[in-house]
Amino acid sequence: MYSQGLIGADGRTEEDAAFLAAFQARIDAEEKIEPKDAMPEGYRRTLVRQIGQHAHSEIVGMLPEGNWITRAPSLRRKAALLAKVQDEGGHGLYLYSAAETLGVSREQMTEELLSGKAKYSSIFNYPTLSWADIGIIGWLVDGAAIMNQIPLCRCSFGPYARAMIRVCKEESFHQRQGYEIVMTLMRGTEAQKAMAQDALDRWWWPALMMFGPHDSESAHSEQSMAWKIKRFSNDALRQKFIDATVPQAEFLGLKVPDPDMVWDAGLNDGQGGYRHGPIDWDEFWRVVKGGGVMNRDRIRARRKAWEDGAWVREAARAHALKRAARKVAAE
Amino acid sequence: MSEAFVTALLELADDHLVLGHRLSEWCGHAPMLEEDLALPNMALDLIGAARGLYARAGEIEGKGRDEDDLAYLRGERAYLNCLLVERENGDFAQTMLRQLYFAAFMEPYWRAAASSDDPVLRGIAAKAVKEVAYHIRHAGEWVVRMGDGTGESARRMAEAVEELHRFTDELFFSSPAAEAAEAAGLLPVRAETRGAWEATIRTVFAEARLGWPAQVWAQQGGRAGAHGEALGHLLAEMQSLHRAHPGAAW
Numbered sequence: 001m002y003s004q005g006l007i008g009a010d011g012r013t014e015e016d017a018a019f020l021a022a023f024q025a026r027i028d029a030e031e032k033i034e035p036k037d038a039m040p041e042g043y044r045r046t047l048v049r050q051i052g053q054h055a056h057s058e059i060v061g062m063l064p065e066g067n068w069i070t071r072a073p074s075l076r077r078k079a080a081l082l083a084k085v086q087d088e089g090g091h092g093l094y095l096y097s098a099a100e101t102l103g104v105s106r107e108q109m110t111e112e113l114l115s116g117k118a119k120y121s122s123i124f125n126y127p128t129l130s131w132a133d134i135g136i137i138g139w140l141v142d143g144a145a146i147m148n149q150i151p152l153c154r155c156s157f158g159p160y161a162r163a164m165i166r167v168c169k170e171e172s173f174h175q176r177q178g179y180e181i182v183m184t185l186m187r188g189t190e191a192q193k194a195m196a197q198d199a200l201d202r203w204w205w206p207a208l209m210m211f212g213p214h215d216s217e218s219a220h221s222e223q224s225m226a227w228k229i230k231r232f233s234n235d236a237l238r239q240k241f242i243d244a245t246v247p248q249a250e251f252l253g254l255k256v257p258d259p260d261m262v263w264d265a266g267l268n269d270g271q272g273g274y275r276h277g278p279i280d281w282d283e284f285w286r287v288v289k290g291g292g293v294m295n296r297d298r299i300r301a302r303r304k305a306w307e308d309g310a311w312v313r314e315a316a317r318a319h320a321l322k323r324a325a326r327k328v329a330a331e
Numbered sequence: 332m333s334e335a336f337v338t339a340l341l342e343l344a345d346d347h348l349v350l351g352h353r354l355s356e357w358c359g360h361a362p363m364l365e366e367d368l369a370l371p372n373m374a375l376d377l378i379g380a381a382r383g384l385y386a387r388a389g390e391i392e393g394k395g396r397d398e399d400d401l402a403y404l405r406g407e408r409a410y411l412n413c414l415l416v417e418r419e420n421g422d423f424a425q426t427m428l429r430q431l432y433f434a435a436f437m438e439p440y441w442r443a444a445a446s447s448d449d450p451v452l453r454g455i456a457a458k459a460v461k462e463v464a465y466h467i468r469h470a471g472e473w474v475v476r477m478g479d480g481t482g483e484s485a486r487r488m489a490e491a492v493e494e495l496h497r498f499t500d501e502l503f504f505s506s507p508a509a510e511a512a513e514a515a516g517l518l519p520v521r522a523e524t525r526g527a528w529e530a531t532i533r534t535v536f537a538e539a540r541l542g543w544p545a546q547v548w549a550q551q552g553g554r555a556g557a558h559g560e561a562l563g564h565l566l567a568e569m570q571s572l573h574r575a576h577p578g579a580a581w
Contacts (some may be wrong), residue, residue, distance in 0.1 A: 017382065036402065049373060059364070062358065062359035062367065063359050066358050066359040066360075069355050069358055070352065070355060070356060071568060071569065071571055071572050072566050072572075073572045073573045073576070073579075073581040074403075074573070074581045075348075075378060075381070075382050075385075075399060075402055076382075076581075077399050077581055078355075079375055079377060079378050079379065079382070082355050082371050082374055082378070083371070084374055085358050085359065085371065086358065086368055086371040086372065086375075087366070089358075089359075089364060089367040089368050089371075090368055092364060093364050093365075093368070093457075096364070106364075131572055132482065142395065144469050151564075164539060173508070180379075184580060184581060186581075187580075188579055188580055189576065189579050191576060191579075192579060204419060208557045235559075235572075290468070301359070301360065305359070305360040305361065305362070307362060308422075309362020309366075310362075311481070311483050311484055311487070312363070312423045312477070312482055312484070313362055313363055314364035314474055314480070314483075314484070315475050315477045315480025315483070315484030316480065318478075318480045318481045318484070319476040319479055319480040322479060
């Protein structure tokens, strides 16, 4: 899962013009930048922020779906959801490792998450209220994540691009699984269909917000585009997502909760597309800044896991030291 | 015979589902990211084994009950798991010790099940024996780290032994149904795994610097559906959605 990783990213950099030009030439030639290569400080900082936020999103993202593991309605679904949430943890792990190549430790990043200094995708500050949310999250949230992440497979920073290739494969599996959950509900009882529509009604707009503010409002995007950290604008990706998703909703028999949505033949350079109604950006900023219903609970849950686990991590360190000392003594 | 075999398979399946469910409660809340991956891994192994066992029980029973009917539509008194697996997670020391106790029992059990007269059970055992060997290693390493880590971790580990050891005797107890299935060559004899179990646990405890617990009152009753209070809550949560929509497909 990924979203507004670039909000607040600070691409300012102070290297001399010749250095920046040489770096830009490598980027323009589509060369991958590797951890030990010289790079502008702004490039490094932007990536640390983005990869860190992406990793945090995976970790915090385990919580809303984890909320239904113990109540999954069949053993097959229980196993699949558990495996999915575990995959998210795995994505977090590769991403922290990719960020570590830029000189920040996982511990440091975790502390920034717990202190509220580092952000994560605001979508996870919404609650999961029914089983249908698990299907809708897979279909829409993972779907939006894929739209965002496929271009990241070509990101100029090698470790991030490579991590994304693996992550995207798993995400697309999750998306199909989510879609299949929703499809099963839509073939089910009236109560199941209502559950699916209710979940779509609640997740549709937050899913569109995952692509971040409109291009006109998106600070620092230009530098990230030039450095090929970012390849497409927020609005372009959002449009792509809507155009892919609306026909799927129609196929499922679900109604997208946007009364203003119309087919507009002029969109997408005349190829046509779905024009969406106004997005409530006040809600977006409120949730990003901590005012969503679950923001405090999510961080509290992460902090509790971290603090309750402190003695375990300490024991592991102490034991490793004892073992090493005994080995030395025996030699 | 087949009725006894079904009951004995349900005992085994319930052990696996309940313990898998308990482990799944950790997902997203573990002490470190590596354990957020490892605990669901073990949970998936256990739930996978449970599914195979329920399916086999339903098939032999012949009343058309599938894995979900057996998992979601039996209440607390009908669940036949041993008491150890239903114990609440407690801290990480208790979770890992519970896992070690159970895995150290299942490893020789599954090994012996390779010569069961039931071909489906042999298949389940062949897969599970490899998984459970990993569970012993993983949980055993943690018991050692915590037992021989810091003062606090050693204290918690010793408390976990005090808390859980009283539930281990039940692992070796065969209900009348299990005895019948054992006598028919369908299932391994539970009591015969005790030596291997004790050898594993003693090796780990020695390395973890944990003392062997003094004689305790052994607790049992799970095989007769006489549980502690925690299981009812686990089942209430697990079964709530399924039971709220009778007959729905998911």
